Amino acid sequence: MVKKSQSRRSFLKKSAATVIGATIFPSIVPASALGRGGFVAPSDRLEMALIGCGGMGRANMKNLLKLKNKQVELVGLCDVDIKQLATAQKLITDIRGKSDAREYGDFRDLLETEKLDAAILALPDHWHSIMATNVANKGIHIYGEKPLARSIKEGRAIVDAVNANKVTWQTGSWQRSVSNFHRAAELVRNGVIGKVTHVEVGLPDGRKPIGTPAVQTPPEGVNWDMWLGPAPKVPFRGVMHFHWRWIMDYSGGQLTDWAGHHVDIAHWGLGYDDKQPIEVEGKGVYPVEGIYDVPVAYDFTCKYDTGVTVRVANASAYPDRKGQGTDVNRKRWGMGTVWYGEKGWIHVNRNGFWASEQSILDTPDAEIKNPIYKSDSHWANFVDCIKSGKETITPAHVAHNSISVGLLGEIAMLTNEKLKWDGSNEVFTNSERANRLLSRPFRAPWQLPQ
Template sequence: MPPVPGLSRRRILAGAGAAAAPLLLPARVFGAGDRIVFGVIGVNGQGLADMSSVKNQVAAVCDVDKNHVTRAVERLGGKAEGFGDYRKLLERKDIDAVIVATPDHWHALITIDACKAGKDVYCEKPLTLTIAEGRKMVEVARAQKRIVQTGSQQRSGKDFLLACELVRNGRIGKIQKVLVGLPGANFKGPPVPDSEPPAYLDYDFWLGPAPKRPYNEKRVHYNFRFFWDYSGGQMTNFGAHDIDIAQWGLGMDESGPVAVEGTGTFHPEGWFEVTQSCRVTYTYADGVQLIVGQGQKDIPGNVTFIGTDGEIHVNRSKITSKPEEIVKQPLKEGDVRLYESRSHMGNFQDCVRSRKLPICDVEIGHRTATVCHLGNIAIRTGKKLVWDPKTEQITNDKEAAAMISRPYRAPWTL
């Protein structure tokens, strides 16, 4: 069976570790053992975990919640400077790279400003809140010659790599469809009334470009992901991981589907805005379907590739196949090999030094986020969408087409 098409020469060279010239110029030249100095913007939850992975290299942290800043500085032994305004952190000339782990609605602006300030960026997933933001992030990263890694870290997992390589090499025959199973909405209710924001939180800055509305403790910090103003629910939360693997296996890192349709259900009492369950079908130009399900009995969790000669299922703990021999037979010399990384943050730092594109480059993160956003747009409009992955436009419906971007609250602009 010949390899599945869709792997560009650029990605093959990256995966093979070819001795190509660096793609992007550094702000400073790094020696093999030079320490990369980090700033971390957003130091709660995932931000703390990311910070811990480079804790001996962090010079500054930033958060609009003073309690988060205090905790982060303490965990760093009091050796990092704390900020409430990320723009002040970006002014520090000694910082080489920043980690962006804020709510989704801040990812684009901070990443763009960081690139313009000469910093490389590790931006948590999902990369964006809207499709238009992603294209702008790519444009700025390229113009400023910055390394931008998307935090979809399953790309650096050995089982996910193997699954995609097996699919690309035709081990399950002609690929027919991919199933992605999403978890349910883990919003902790019931809702509470609006109130005054706590003194330790700069709530207006937390909102940033999002619409102005009264403070509610069930909409901030972890719960931001359940409201459309700031995120896209589990479609963009876990979808940014598992849809990303589907895109990788299909060879669609620089493209996407051509049609999308879906339905969803919502909390009967409106505790949160995003889906409680959903089913979305994406169709690619070659007829392959990606079916994303939340609360769908026929769709297992994580990622399942289905072909004419077998199936491969992969999650964070294991990879299995039907028949079992598919995953037991090693790849041969001459088979397609994909970009390999054993550490997502390590790969980012390697690329900061080498100036080669990282395993989940900003363009890849943008394309994956686009698939997630298209699913939510299809659900919210109730329409079948026609998508042009080259022009990045919805071509058959004006209402849906308008949803690829959103206005920013003044004074913020993209």
Template sequence: MKPFFPYSRRRFLATGAAALGVAPMAYLRAQSGSPNEEISIGLIGCGGMGTGNIKTFLNIEGVRVVAVSDVDKKAMSKVKKIVDEFYGNKDCKIYQNYTDLLQHPELDTICLATPDHWHARIGIDAANAGLDIYGEKPFTWGLKEGRQLIDVLKKNETVWQTGSWQRSKSNFRRFKALIENGTLGKITRMECGTPEGSNIRKYPNLAKPPATFDWDMYCGPAGKLEYNSQVHPWNWRWLHTFGGGQLLDWVGHHVDIAMWTLGLDKTGPVKVEGLGERGDSKIFDAYDKYAYQGTFEDGRVLEVRSDFMGTKFTGENGWIHTSRGALKASDREMLRNLPDDYESKVPSHQQDFINCVRDRKVPQSDAEGAHRAASFGQLAIVAMESGQPVNWDPKAEKVIGNDEQANYPRLGSRIDVCKG
């Protein structure tokens, strides 16, 4: 039987560190116990990705799911049932307000899987509570709030793993290794394909939210909005108030792979330009079709389109194209050109996060890389909405020479609108 403490060992150590004026995680490392110590995790956001992630964490040895939170009590109850059935008890706690979950005494980490507009606020609150975070992509809804979140993660020495899980899959890792090994020779073109369309689901028209659903809390950083029964639980992603459509959903996948491969995931483009087409929905405003590109400081251009899927690089020796479950080349022999130190097996994305929580190393998909991928998509949306290229300073993270673009909400921050 585990001894009783009012807080988990990690939380207790972090609290003691704060009292001494020491960085919490540095203190924790100095006082760390067994690497096999159980890691407890809570889920914030009980939708599709949250449910899928928590099922994975349930099956990782040394991890225990202790609590779940959602503004929708029905969704929250479904995930609690999954957790309780897995453990054969009824111990999983539920909290409709995420700030209550962050105070759960046994908690070490959270899985953050809310709609995009809540990522920054909850991420900041969780880091300040001494918790490590597995956070879904895109990193944040707005660009400035992404940098604010990174600053807080650094201050607290928080381990952050973004749900850009393709970085932990063999075909994407092989693609990166092949490119880095000079397989294509001089690279002449870099293309990314992410999905088109809006998979809008039809829900019953309701005049007010169900008693089990806290609409005002759901809106949170987006401000007070009139209830629309078509938004929750799926369609929020097609509304720019809450999400960014397929463009922003997938920039953290195939575009992320391209920037990671090219060594550009610590910077951003100096110019972004593009065009997008919206569908005929009277409610939703995400771009259904789009084509944009970013030019980087060294002159390289990364193209993104919605008419194919995956990441494709072309060079003087041919081309290599990777997508989910696929790795192809103009000449299959090129796929053998792996470096001698290539690691054929790595942990799953969620296991990598847990390993890094234990050893305090940097996960496969760190916060800076996730922010830079998201910012590429955020800048593209501004270019489409303004009808003009965005000239960008990736170091200062500021628009150059266009005050109107600089004041677009997508490049700003809404984390102080609602603090939970």
């Protein structure tokens, strides 16, 4: 099985300077290699599928389809909701004038039928690990949405599958490919604010509740059982697309949604891409009523073996972030990452970046002794790395460490314990209860590939 799947990849990698598989000749010549209607050498065109055709999936697909020289072809679409499939088809047609993508309701059929170079995965979090491991095991490169996984053990399984199959992985933590985040992280990494002692990460406030919807019949064209997949079987109550983010069986809420952004950036600046905390403790506020059950407010702190502490909380927990700009809307200042160093602070979010001193912002290029990975387009970076065989700007093992902070915080808030974490073995050393929350039992027949 591995051999078959390797062929396409090694074919693509032929141009790379050192290719392990270069002596293995492809046994299958893909359709795109025939070179119909593109500017790109046929062998460089990537045949992709979109698995999970909701908003994020379509946005990623659009960005990939719009890369210069039509480097990407969409050959397959997969979703459990026929409406999402239709919307994605229309988008391809809008961009390319036509669509040849075949539609699938079951990813197993897609993987069996299509010979894919790459796949875009944009599913609810509870599906991430099963999908990513199955796709990686087929030797298919993956652009996978953040957060990497719903639990730490699932994240580890994804990293292992990506490594074992040597596929290229890009995480949807696209902030790393945006200049203000890059610049802020690079300044911190180069010691411009001195030794960093503390970081504060602000993520969105919890979602407003929607009450307690009654049980109802799933819409026509929706495979509800498949949507639930490995999650516990529950009756349909009108909450599916979008709403899943606020239900713990599927997601950890704003916290796990955004940890893959601003915690990821915090780690980047600290140079902690391969680091995990040693301690975590904090409090969450959980709804009393309604179908949503993720925390509506959260505030926890991780400690690292370097002594650095990283606090992660919803934006309203930082009412005192004043003077970080002239904007009167203080809510905005609660968002983003602030590194506090011995010589000042730097704050970055999607609105820009700020520092305690102007001189920090004006740091000349010559003082940047250690430039960090630079990418101007998260999607181009993915495609470039598939071709070059280089690591992307947000590979799976980095995403795993970023989301682990969010997942560790989630567990610390659920157990309300001060937890000690052994990152090399990925176990808590002081709580059996917390260790049970490192994975989620899957509903039969779903399981991670052995």
